[in-house]
Amino acid sequence: MDCTEEKDIETPAPSVIERYFTRWYKADVKGQACEDHCILQHSNRLCVLTLAETHPILQDGRTIKNINYKISNGCSRLNNKVAGKSKRGGQFLTEFAPVCRITCTDETEYTIYSCIRGRLLEVNEDILVNSSLLLKKPSTDGYIALILPKFEESKLVKENLLSREDFEVVVSKRAADVQSQPS
Amino acid sequence: MLPLKEKDKPVVQKLLSAGCCARCVLRFCCVLVQSLYRQPIQDTLKQLQDFVSNLDSSKPNESTAVPEPHPAEGDESHDATEAKQGEDDSEQGTRTAMEPPDDPPKKRMKLDEDLKGSDASAGSKDAEAPPAPAPALGICVVCLGVLQEYCSRDHARKVAEAVKTEDYHFDTIVLSVSLPAQLCVREHSCWLHVKKEMREKIMTRVKDDIVPVKEAFKWSVQGLIAMELGGVAVVTRSSFEVGMEFKHTATDSDCHFLATTCADCFRPTKNKDSVFTRVAVVKALEKIPDSKFLIHYPSPPGRPTSSCTSQAIQCLHTSIYVAGRYNKYSRSLSQTPWIIDGRRMMESSVEELIAEPLANSFRAKGFNFSSSGREDVDVRTLGKGRPFAMEMLNPHRCRFTKMEMKQIQETINTSSDKIAVRDLQIVTRECMGHMKEGEEEKTKSYTALVWTQKAIEKDDIVFLDDIKELTLDQKTPLRVLHRRALAVRQRVIHSMNTRFRDPHHFYLRLKTQAGTYIKEFVHGDFGRTKPNLCQLLKMDTDILELDVESVDVDWPPAISE
Ligand SMILES: [Zn+2]
Numbered sequence: 001m002d003c004t005e006e007k008d009i010e011t012p013a014p015s016v017i018e019r020y021f022t023r024w025y026k027a028d029v030k031g032q033a034c035e036d037h038c039i040l041q042h043s044n045r046l047c048v049l050t051l052a053e054t055h056p057i058l059q060d061g062r063t064i065k066n067i068n069y070k071i072s073n074g075c076s077r078l079n080n081k082v083a084g085k086s087k088r089g090g091q092f093l094t095e096f097a098p099v100c101r102i103t104c105t106d107e108t109e110y111t112i113y114s115c116i117r118g119r120l121l122e123v124n125e126d127i128l129v130n131s132s133l134l135l136k137k138p139s140t141d142g143y144i145a146l147i148l149p150k151f152e153e154s155k156l157v158k159e160n161l162l163s164r165e166d167f168e169v170v171v172s173k174r175a176a177d178v179q180s181q182p183s
Numbered sequence: 184m185l186p187l188k189e190k191d192k193p194v195v196q197k198l199l200s201a202g203c204c205a206r207c208v209l210r211f212c213c214v215l216v217q218s219l220y221r222q223p224i225q226d227t228l229k230q231l232q233d234f235v236s237n238l239d240s241s242k243p244n245e246s247t248a249v250p251e252p253h254p255a256e257g258d259e260s261h262d263a264t265e266a267k268q269g270e271d272d273s274e275q276g277t278r279t280a281m282e283p284p285d286d287p288p289k290k291r292m293k294l295d296e297d298l299k300g301s302d303a304s305a306g307s308k309d310a311e312a313p314p315a316p317a318p319a320l321g322i323c324v325v326c327l328g329v330l331q332e333y334c335s336r337d338h339a340r341k342v343a344e345a346v347k348t349e350d351y352h353f354d355t356i357v358l359s360v361s362l363p364a365q366l367c368v369r370e371h372s373c374w375l376h377v378k379k380e381m382r383e384k385i386m387t388r389v390k391d392d393i394v395p396v397k398e399a400f401k402w403s404v405q406g407l408i409a410m411e412l413g414g415v416a417v418v419t420r421s422s423f424e425v426g427m428e429f430k431h432t433a434t435d436s437d438c439h440f441l442a443t444t445c446a447d448c449f450r451p452t453k454n455k456d457s458v459f460t461r462v463a464v465v466k467a468l469e470k471i472p473d474s475k476f477l478i479h480y481p482s483p484p485g486r487p488t489s490s491c492t493s494q495a496i497q498c499l500h501t502s503i504y505v506a507g508r509y510n511k512y513s514r515s516l517s518q519t520p521w522i523i524d525g526r527r528m529m530e531s532s533v534e535e536l537i538a539e540p541l542a543n544s545f546r547a548k549g550f551n552f553s554s555s556g557r558e559d560v561d562v563r564t565l566g567k568g569r570p571f572a573m574e575m576l577n578p579h580r581c582r583f584t585k586m587e588m589k590q591i592q593e594t595i596n597t598s599s600d601k602i603a604v605r606d607l608q609i610v611t612r613e614c615m616g617h618m619k620e621g622e623e624e625k626t627k628s629y630t631a632l633v634w635t636q637k638a639i640e641k642d643d644i645v646f647l648d649d650i651k652e653l654t655l656d657q658k659t660p661l662r663v664l665h666r667r668a669l670a671v672r673q674r675v676i677h678s679m680n681t682r683f684r685d686p687h688h689f690y691l692r693l694k695t696q697a698g699t700y701i702k703e704f705v706h707g708d709f710g711r712t713k714p715n716l717c718q719l720l721k722m723d724t725d726i727l728e729l730d731v732e733s734v735d736v737d738w739p740p741a742i743s744e
Contacts (some may be wrong), residue, residue: 015725016706016725020661020662042661042662042665044661044662044663044664044665044666045665046661046664046665048661048709082668082669083668084668085666085667085668087668087669121664121669122658122669124709124710126710133710137710140707140710141707141709141710143709146661146664148664148665
């Protein structure tokens, strides 16, 4: 709560995210309304998968009951291991690969998808222990996973994603639609 | 004057008929007397011709020498072979050079039958009644001119001129010679040609006893080159190398048959224009049976139509190492050139600002920079600076006094205000290790300008001053994760000191174990460094500026001002 309020106080020089990352968005992932994801791409091509501020999990004061990186009987993102500079052995994710499932205390369940092609480097185990990180700091300490696109595909990451401006247009349209519906 | 025995005659005879030059004949006869190679080749040829045709039958005595020619001589040449491998040319040269005169020539008219026998066979092949002269005046079938025109005073002068033009500083030189690979083929062919006669001469003699072309070349010409260079010593080890490379247009055609008979010896190698490298050819020649060789290649080798060509002389001085410490005062200067997609991101770099004046003074052809760690583009390095070393490649000038080094340091320091150097000195290659060793254990001190999300007072941060030996778990930072392995590393912050600046800023001085990622400690790196300053202060914090205050490595030694 107080976090969101203080966000606007005293905006300093650009933050870490603004300095080194570009934000890309995917709206209504898999056709699910408002399930927006945000990809932070570092200038070194590495990507951080996060929830967009507009994602339902972060709305209406929801709290998290469970976060599960085990996405099927045979596959758990927690088993992911990478070795060496070339990150051998990491699971390769495609655009629609599920990364984890999040259940809220109101029994709503959401699947978080990779949104981009790349090698899974790391999942954020901290949010398993402290799920409030995901709610309070969704774009930093509450990240979902680190994904490294192939070098030759790193420039293509944005092709299926929205820029921040385009995403803001989508969001404001959405708000307009909601308002116009009743009348 | 030649240390040759009666049994050498058929060998000499056959070699001369085949078109070997006088020096190659000496080589095949395993003559180790360097002065004989040094003398003009025409003189040697004359002596050899006299030897085979018994012109000096003016001394028909000595018949006693005939039956037992080998004991003394055999031993001697063996000794000399050992000495050759063990080097020290000068001593060996003088010793053997002294001996022949005392050792009356054992040439014997007596062995006329032997001579006639080989004479006849040689004659029947060549249809040239007097065996030697005509072919030997042409291009040698074995060395393709390397031991002929390229051992002349003229060529020695050319080499010396080339060296002088480069204007190097040196006390001694070492010659390095690169020969076209087919010389090995031709040598092998020639060896097969006289193998029988060689065996008869001395049972133990093998191909290895033949003096290599390279060796003979050095014996023949290095004295001349030394003289042309004003009497510099030519030695077997020197920091200054004069490289001569000979090539021949027919290398591929001469070696081609080996590629079909010993295909596995010839794999295409990068950086080489031909697969017929010396190493590969030698290997193939070791494998191929004599009978097979003789089917594919003439023995003796055919007459060449051209001699080797001499490539440009290559001079190379061994690297000189210069060490010192540098300060970096700019927040927009990378340590080494920063290039993305072939485009320079910044106009200069610490490395280049230091290297350019150095390379100018040493007249070096290039450099390699290394340092005890590195700082980011936007980080300054203050205090006594960061130890670095610069390898000067192929320096033309290499001796500098302390005063001169100081002047170079001045030049560097006045050429840019973005950096400064101190303790600039010439060091040995071995010393370079000191800079890297202990890189991880040493401590480093930093000052960070920290931004705080919430307003702070002095008292809110003083507790940091009391934190000692704080162990961090640092996951490989996101900003370097694309090129480094993912791992959690433990690093220690030995101590911290705070200096309040304003409600949203303070200076944090840190003394840490080398290898600690300071920026990540301050902003937390998505919570991937634990604990981090955000957690300690219970608010978002960010780093706005960072300075390295000291890199605690004791090397290189300080130089008093
Ligand atoms: Zn020759």
